[in-house]
Structure formats: structure tokens, C-alpha cells
Amino acid sequence: MPSVQFRLNGAATAVDTDPDQMLLDVLRSGLGITGAHFGCGAGECGACHVMVGDRAMTSCDMPMWSVADKDVVTVEGLGTAERPHPLQRAFISEQAMQCGYCVPGILISAAALLKRNPSPSEAEVRAALDRNLCRCGSHNRIVRAVLRAASEMAAP
Amino acid sequence: MNSPAPKLPISLLANPRLSSWVKFTGDGRVAISPGKVEIGQGIVTALAQIAADELDVDLSKVEMIRASTAASPNEGVTSGSLSIQQSGRALRHVCAEVRQRFLLAASERLGVDEALLTIDDGMISGPGNVRTSYWELAGDVSLDHDATAGAAAKSAAERAVAGHSVQRVDIPHKVFAKPRFIHDQALPGLLHGRVLRPDISGAGLTGLDETAARAVPGLVAIARDGGFAGVVAESEAAAEAALKALRIGATWSAGEPLPDEDDLAGFLKSQPVETTLIDSRTAASAKTAVRTLRRQYTRPYIAHASIAPSCAMARWEGDRVQVWTHSQGVYLLRADLAIVLKLPAENIVVEHMEGAGCYGHNAADDVALDAVLLAKAAGGHPIRVQWSRHDEMTHSPFGAAMAIEIEADLDADNEIIGWRHAIWSNGHAARPGRAAQPALLAATEIANPYPRMISTNPPAANGGGGDRNSVPLYDFPAWTITSHRLLTMPVRTSALRTLGGQGNVFAIETLLDEIAILRGEDPIAFRLRHLRDERAKDVIRATARRAAWKPQRQAGIGHGVGFARYKNTGAYCAAIAEIEGADDIRVKRLTLAVDVGEAINPDGVINQIEGGAIQATSWVLKERVRFCRTRITSASWTDYPILTFSEVPAVDIEIIQRPEIEPVGAGEAAHGPVTAAIANAVFDCLGVRVCDLPITRDRIIAAMELAS
Numbered sequence: 076m077p078s079v080q081f082r083l084n085g086a087a088t089a090v091d092t093d094p095d096q097m098l099l100d101v102l103r104s105g106l107g108i109t110g111a112h113f114g115c116g117a118g119e120c121g122a123c124h125v126m127v128g129d130r131a132m133t134s135c136d137m138p139m140w141s142v143a144d145k146d147v148v149t150v151e152g153l154g155t156a157e158r159p160h161p162l163q164r165a166f167i168s169e170q171a172m173q174c175g176y177c178v179p180g181i182l183i184s185a186a187a188l189l190k191r192n193p194s195p196s197e198a199e200v201r202a203a204l205d206r207n208l209c210r211c212g213s214h215n216r217i218v219r220a221v222l223r224a225a226s227e228m229a230a231p
Numbered sequence: 232m233n234s235p236a237p238k239l240p241i242s243l244l245a246n247p248r249l250s251s252w253v254k255f256t257g258d259g260r261v262a263i264s265p266g267k268v269e270i271g272q273g274i275v276t277a278l279a280q281i282a283a284d285e286l287d288v289d290l291s292k293v294e295m296i297r298a299s300t301a302a303s304p305n306e307g308v309t310s311g312s313l314s315i316q317q318s319g320r321a322l323r324h325v326c327a328e329v330r331q332r333f334l335l336a337a338s339e340r341l342g343v344d345e346a347l348l349t350i351d352d353g354m355i356s357g358p359g360n361v362r363t364s365y366w367e368l369a370g371d372v373s374l375d376h377d378a379t380a381g382a383a384a385k386s387a388a389e390r391a392v393a394g395h396s397v398q399r400v401d402i403p404h405k406v407f408a409k410p411r412f413i414h415d416q417a418l419p420g421l422l423h424g425r426v427l428r429p430d431i432s433g434a435g436l437t438g439l440d441e442t443a444a445r446a447v448p449g450l451v452a453i454a455r456d457g458g459f460a461g462v463v464a465e466s467e468a469a470a471e472a473a474l475k476a477l478r479i480g481a482t483w484s485a486g487e488p489l490p491d492e493d494d495l496a497g498f499l500k501s502q503p504v505e506t507t508l509i510d511s512r513t514a515a516s517a518k519t520a521v522r523t524l525r526r527q528y529t530r531p532y533i534a535h536a537s538i539a540p541s542c543a544m545a546r547w548e549g550d551r552v553q554v555w556t557h558s559q560g561v562y563l564l565r566a567d568l569a570i571v572l573k574l575p576a577e578n579i580v581v582e583h584m585e586g587a588g589c590y591g592h593n594a595a596d597d598v599a600l601d602a603v604l605l606a607k608a609a610g611g612h613p614i615r616v617q618w619s620r621h622d623e624m625t626h627s628p629f630g631a632a633m634a635i636e637i638e639a640d641l642d643a644d645n646e647i648i649g650w651r652h653a654i655w656s657n658g659h660a661a662r663p664g665r666a667a668q669p670a671l672l673a674a675t676e677i678a679n680p681y682p683r684m685i686s687t688n689p690p691a692a693n694g695g696g697g698d699r700n701s702v703p704l705y706d707f708p709a710w711t712i713t714s715h716r717l718l719t720m721p722v723r724t725s726a727l728r729t730l731g732g733q734g735n736v737f738a739i740e741t742l743l744d745e746i747a748i749l750r751g752e753d754p755i756a757f758r759l760r761h762l763r764d765e766r767a768k769d770v771i772r773a774t775a776r777r778a779a780w781k782p783q784r785q786a787g788i789g790h791g792v793g794f795a796r797y798k799n800t801g802a803y804c805a806a807i808a809e810i811e812g813a814d815d816i817r818v819k820r821l822t823l824a825v826d827v828g829e830a831i832n833p834d835g836v837i838n839q840i841e842g843g844a845i846q847a848t849s850w851v852l853k854e855r856v857r858f859c860r861t862r863i864t865s866a867s868w869t870d871y872p873i874l875t876f877s878e879v880p881a882v883d884i885e886i887i888q889r890p891e892i893e894p895v896g897a898g899e900a901a902h903g904p905v906t907a908a909i910a911n912a913v914f915d916c917l918g919v920r921v922c923d924l925p926i927t928r929d930r931i932i933a934a935m936e937l938a939s
Binding site: 096097100103104107109110112113114115116117119120122149150151154155156159163166167170172173174175176177178179182198200201202204205207208209210211212213214215216217218 | 270271272273398399401402403405406407408410411412414415417466467468536537538539540585586587588590617619620834838839841842843844845846849867868869873874875876877879881882
């Protein structure tokens with residue numbers, strides 16, 4: 076099987092895979108990276124968002140050939156309990172979820188937004204998260220958490 | 232001061248053994264085993280708070296054990312906003328009694344009067360610097376005793392943890408992607424399964440050519456049992472590929488016709504029904520009605536639409552099977568599995584593992600049977616079965632559609648003197664484990680199939696089903712409330728948040744609004760005048776104050792109010808909606824006040840109310856299961872849209888804390904009031920009543936045409 080090479084959470088990674096295999100499959104089944112979640116398999120809910128370069132993208136419908144030589148970041152690559160990303164800290168502070176199944180994808184969308192726009196308005200945060208569905212109704216807490224992380228990151 | 236000893240809580244009567252709830256573990260922690268499960272609402276944290284408080288241990292020392300039929304108390308189902316009421320009450324009682332037993336033992340060991348001992352983070356100490364701990368004494372104090380009614384829990388003032396907003400125990404795991412969801416668990420040798428389900432509603436498998444599926448690399452087995460068929464494979468991708476190939480080889484029977492989605496009331500009112508008189512009262516002195524308002528309200532079928540597709544794992548060992556599930560009731564699921572498998576219940580262990588929020592009875596239980604059946608072909612390997620988005624949106628049970636007719640008799644002053652409320656709806660519950668026949672989907676597909684269980688309604692004592700919240704809290708002098716439950720069920724229904732509560736509150740509160748306006752009376756003043764319960768009036772007054780009712784009229788903006796006490800026995804909630812009505816309705820702000828008695832975790836309560844308010848907004852503005860005469864067509868997020876971040880209103884909530892009153896749940900309190908508040912705001916803004924949910928542009932145009 077051909078090998079696809081890319082950077083995953085900062086580390087050079089090579090996977091022997093059918094190039095048409097979806098990135099989400101490879102992450103979850105092949106590599107045991109389960110942060111990105113399966114939600115719909117059609118790129119409609121955002122539960123599987125990963126960052127490719129500085130854009131949040133659905134990985135459930137992203138074939139492996141398209142990530143060759145790209146930088147891919149999953150929620151595992153944002154931070155850890157010991158060294159959390161400001162977004163992760165803010166989601167804990169704001170208790171920004173109910174069930175939390177959608178949260179890894181939302182963290183990635185938010186991280187990509189803050190990369191492009193470090194001080195977004197509330198409306199900009201909402202627009203950036205419109206491709207992420209949340210069924211529990213935690214939207215406003217999530218928006219607060221993203222704005223909190225943004226202001227924390229902007230502080231000297 | 233201690234509060235008087237209550238009689239034993241209901242969950243404790245069923246599971247009296249103290250050791251089934253509490254254990255002090257060797258590592259200096261305390262393990263708490265509730266029978267209720269985490270469904271994304273922070274229940275497990277609230278229960279930990281209660282235990283920490285009564286035992287005087289730090290919250291970080293409390294380890295919450297996931298429910299399993301192997302060891303946990305049987306608390307039935309985690310539903311109906313009853314977890315705090317049932318599990319919390321039981322744990323508070325158990326922990327108070329455990330504390331008392333340890334204090335007695337410590338008093339004997341230390342030679343100090345019990346009354347002089349104090350407990351701080353599990354360390355028990357007394358005068359003269361004598362000390363011991365729960366863990367030192369654990370060998371001497373047996374908890375293999377049944378709870379007595381004698382233990383007195385702490386008074387509200389003595390509680391240090393319950394009543395405060397603490398951070399949820401599960402959130403760090405979810406933020407740092409530590410596997411917590413069943414979808415993310417790794418088991419050695421795990422295989423993957425997928426089940427073949429028809430597109431045509433009610434169709435059965437009549438033939439299956441397996442050739443193409445057998446050629447798929449990674450296929451382990453094709454499982455067949457009558458009309459139930461599925462694949463077992465080494466990877467998820469292989470399972471998907473094999474299922475796709477299998478589908479091509481499948482032939483199906485014709486299925487059962489579905490109703491006309493554009494005439495739900497016509498369908499619901501034309502079916503055979505079982506009629507129940509829910510409540511009636513007659514006026515002491517009957518007045519003659521000057522006029523009668525007759526209105527009909529409908530709500531559509533609504534999907535649970537969990538963000539995660541339903542998922543389960545199973546592993547056979549001889550004639551014993553282990554099941555991992557995000558079901559809301561591990562014992563109830565086990566009971567149904569035992570019927571289908573014709574095995575004694577003790578051969579089946581069902582263990583809970585978190586899934587995404589379910590909001591009621593979705594496919595969690597169905598997929599567990601799927602996994603058990605497919606695991607038979609997995610050669611002793613564990614297997615994970617996950618539904619597709621398509622199946623989740625088309626084969627899960629839905630919240631039942633409702634048609635509600637109200638006739639209000641008015642006197643010459645347009646005061647209400649009579650009230651007749653009739654409901655036509657399928658039953659709102661077909662959960663597993665409660666009948667002689669199983670409620671699980673695959674049970675209707677296997678060889679020697681069971682019939683599809685027609686949904687029923689829980690009894691009035693449990694809050695009712697289609698009739699939930701149909702008895703007015705208002706002091707109308709006379710009323711008759713009737714529920715007609717359908718005896719046919721072409722669209723599969725079961726419990727969705729509030730059961731019939733959302734529909735009934737929408738109907739009652741919409742008509743009240745109409746009558747208040749007919750009288751030229753402020754709708755809030757009108758409601759307050761008809762309520763006797765001060766807690767009810769308090770939430771309405773608090774909401775009105777917070778929303779500065781009634782804001783000045785502005786073109787294009789409308790305000791409306793809604794109120795209910797969930798199940799008429801649970802949480803009180805009032806809502807005021809501010810909407811903007813142009814081409815489409817946009818809900819800008821929701822203001823709510825809620826009274827759940829003692830709020831164990833106030834931020835958790837706010838989170839629940841806020842979530843309920845936003846979910847209800849989504850139901851009201853967007854949601855409707857779509858179908859043609861042969862199949863459910865709302866099979867994706869495109870065809871079943873829900874509210875997005877940009878569409879979500881601001882939500883402002885006030886909790887009326889009543890620490891002295893037993894707590895009730897919050898998860899379903901907001902749906903009815905918010906639905907009514909939005910509908911009433913639409914009238915305030917546009918001058919038309921939309922009586923059929925969801926309130927979409929088409930519905931508004933239709934209402935305007937009708938009005939002109």
C-alpha cells in the first residue's frame with residue numbers, strides 16, 4: 076500500500092493507506108487518535124474538525140491524498156492537561172458544554188479562528204462556529220469561552 | 232441543627248444495602264455507585280457533591296463509578312429530570328447513615344463522645360488531638376447493612392459543597408480528548424459491525440445476495456437472523472464497505488405507508504385510539520358561556536438527533552455476554568436483552584459508558600441489541616457497532632406528533648368559565664425493560680420476530696405522557712382534560728424530552744395569551760391573577776422584572792411570555808422571548824426564571840435551563856421530521872436542520888434558590904415555556920397566531936392568509 080506522509084500534531088507521520096481512505100478513519104482506527112469524532116460522515120456537523128494549515132476542515136470526507144505533506148492538528152495537538160491551550164482552559168472555566176461530544180471539533184474551529192483573527196467579535200466567533208453543530212444548547216457558553224481565550228491570549 | 236429524618240427515598244427502598252452505594256477504597260478515596268448515568272448533564276458531578284457534603288470528604292476524593300448491572304443499585308432509567316430527586320436523595324440518606332456509623336465506631340475506638348467528634352476531609356478527630364479516618368476504620372465498619380430511616384442528613388445551612396457551582400468532573404477529560412465516550416474506547420481485538428436497515432419504512436428483508444460483500448477485504452462475517460442482517464469486519468472502513476456491498480444484494484418487502492406529513496392533525500384524529508379522562512372539575516355554580524373559543528394546535532414528530540450516532544459494544548464468552556452501552560437504563564436494557572436472547576438476566580452484564588446527549592429514548596438501546604447479535608459472529612472478539620447518521624435520523628424513535636384541541640368557554644367579561652383540552656397523539660414512551668415484549672428494533676427483525684411495541688403513556692403519577700402538563704395550573708372553575716392515544720404507529724415514537732409537555736404548554740399558554748389580549752389585559756397580570764401557587768407567581772414576577780416587562784413597542788420586535796411547572800410537580804419556569812420578525816423569525820433574547828428547590832450545582836442548573844431554552848428554540852423555529860408516504864426523508868443535517876451558533880439567542884437566567892426545598896431536575900423545565908413565549912412573541916410582532924409548529928416562514932404566511 077502506498078505511504079502518505081504528513082505532519083500530525085507537529086510530528087512527522089507516515090501511514091500506509093489507500094490514498095482515498097478518509098483522514099478521520101486513519102486518525103481514529105489506524106493511529107488511535109480519537110479526539111476528532113464521527114458525527115455524520117458527510118461534512119455537515121463539524122464533530123470531526125481538524126486543522127489543516129490554519130483552516131478547520133472536516134476530516135470525515137477528506138481523503139488521505141489531500142493531506143499529503145500538510146500540517147494536521149487534532150484536539151490532542153492543541154494542548155494537554157499539563158500544558159493546556161488557552162481555549163482548553165477557557166472551556167473548563169466556562170464549563171462550556173453539556174455532553175461534550177461536539178467540543179473537540181469546536182475547539183479546533185476556534186483555534187483556527189484565533190490563528191487568523193486573534194481578537195474576533197462575538198459575531199465573528201459565531202460565524203466561525205456555524206459549521207459546528209451542538210445539540211445540547213451550550214452555544215453561548217462556548218462563545219464566551221472562545222472570547223475569554225482570545226482576551227487571555229492578547230494579554231501581555 | 233439536623234433536619235428531621237425523612238422516610239427512605241424511593242431508590243433506597245429498592246436498593247437498601249449501604250455498601251451497594253458507598254465504598255471506602257484502599258487508595259484513600261471513596262467510591263460512589265449511583266444507579267443513574269451521565270447523559271451529558273453533569274448529574275454525576277451533582278451526585279458527587281451530595282456525597283462529599285454528607286461524608287465530609289473533599290470532592291476530589293470522590294470517585295464516581297459508572298452504572299453496571301454487575302454491581303450498581305438498580306435505579307431504573309435516567310430520565311424525567313428525576314436523577315437528583317431519586318439518586319441524590321438516596322445518596323444523601325446513605326452517606327448520612329454511613330457517616331453516622333463511622334462516627335459511632337470512631338467514638339468507640341478513640342473513647343470520645345460521638346458528639347465531640349468532627350470530620351474533615353475524611354479525618355475524624357476529637358478533643359486531645361485524637362484522630363482516625365474513614366479508611367482506618369473501614370475494616371471495622373461493615374456497610375453490608377440495609378439503610379434505616381433513622382439517619383438525618385445535614386440541614387441546608389450545614390452543607391458546604393451542595394448548593395455551590397463546582398466544576399464538573401468529566402469536563403477536563405472531554406477538553407483534553409481522554410477517551411470517555413463509548414465511541415472512543417479501545418478494547419483488545421476489537422472488531423467493527425454495521426447493520427443493514429431498509430430505506431422504506433417498515434420494509435422487511437426478503438432476500439440477500441452476499442457475494443459482493445464477501446469479496447470485501449477485512450470482512451470477518453456476515454450475520455443473519457431472519458430479517459436482521461449485518462457485517463463484522465476488522466476495521467470500520469471495511470465494515471462500511473461490506474455494508475454498502477451487502478445493500479446492493481438486498482431485496483425488501485413493500486413496507487407500511489406513512490401518513491401525510493402536511494395533515495398530521497387529520498391523521499392523528501382518524502386513527503383508532505384509547506381514550507383516557509385525565510382530569511375534570513366542575514364549577515360550584517355553573518355560569519352560562521357567552522362564547523366559546525375553539526382552537527387546534529399541532530406539533531410535528533421531532534428527532535432526538537444526537538450529535539453522535541448511537542453506538543454499543545458487546546463480547547460473548549460461551550453463553551454469557553458483556554455489553555457496553557450509553558442506554559439510560561442498564562437494568563431495563565438487560566431485561567429486554569434477556570427476552571430476545573432467551574437467557575437468564577445474570578448471564579448478561581450491561582455496563583454504562585457515555586455517549587452524546589440523547590434527550591430521551593433514541594437508538595442507544597437498539598444498537599446494543601445490534602451489537603449483541605453481531606457479536607455472535609465475532610468469534611469471541613469484542614465488537615463495536617455504530618449506526619450511520621442516516622439510520623440515526625430515520626430508524627430511531629421520534630418524539631410523538633400531537634394534535635391538541637382546546638375549547639375555552641368565556642363569560643360576558645371574557646373570563647374563562649370552562650376549559651376542555653383534548654390530545655391526539657401516539658404514546659410517548661416505548662422504552663425497554665417494562666413489558667413482556669422487547670422494545671428493541673432488531674427484535675422486530677429476527678427470525679420469530681416480536682411485534683413492534685406500540686408506544687404507551689406513563690401513568691399520571693409519573694407525570695403522564697401525551698397528557699403531561701395538560702392539566703392547567705390556573706384556577707379555572709371547570710375543566711375536562713382528555714387524552715386519545717393512538718393504537719397504530721406508522722412512525723415509531725418514544726420518549727423525547729418533556730414527552731407531551733412541550734405541546735400542551737404551547738397550546739395552553741398560547742390560548743391564555745389570546746384570551747388576555749381579547750380582554751385587553753396584560754398577559755402576565757392575567758396569569759398571576761389565575762395562579763394561587765406563590766412559587767409559580769415568583770418565577771413569573773422574577774422573569775418579568777428581569778426582562779423589564781413590558782418593553783416599549785418597536786416595529787418589527789415582539790415579546791411573549793410562557794410559564795409551566797414541569798409535570799405540574801417539578802421545576803417552575805417562566806420565559807419571556809424577544810423576537811425580531813421580518814422575512815423569518817429570529818429569537819433575539821430569552822429571559823427565564825427557574826425554581827428547582829435546592830439547586831445542588833447552580834451553574835449546572837443554569838447550563839441545563841440554557842440548553843433546554845436553546846434546544847426548544849431550535850424545535851420551534853426549525854424542527855420537523857419529514858417523510859413521504861414510503862420513507863422518512865429527513866435523513867441528514869441538511870434535511871433536518873437545527874439551530875446554529877449565529878441563530879442562537881442570548882439567554883439570561885435567574886435561579887430562585889430554595890435550599891430548604893427538596894431539589895428537582897432542570898433538564899426539561901424550559902422547553903414548554905420557551906415554546907409558548909416564542910409563539911406569543913410572534914403574535915405580538917406580526918399579529919397572527921401560528922398554531923402549528925414549527926413556526927416557519929411558510930407557516931406564518933399561511934396564518935396571515937387565513938387571518939385576512
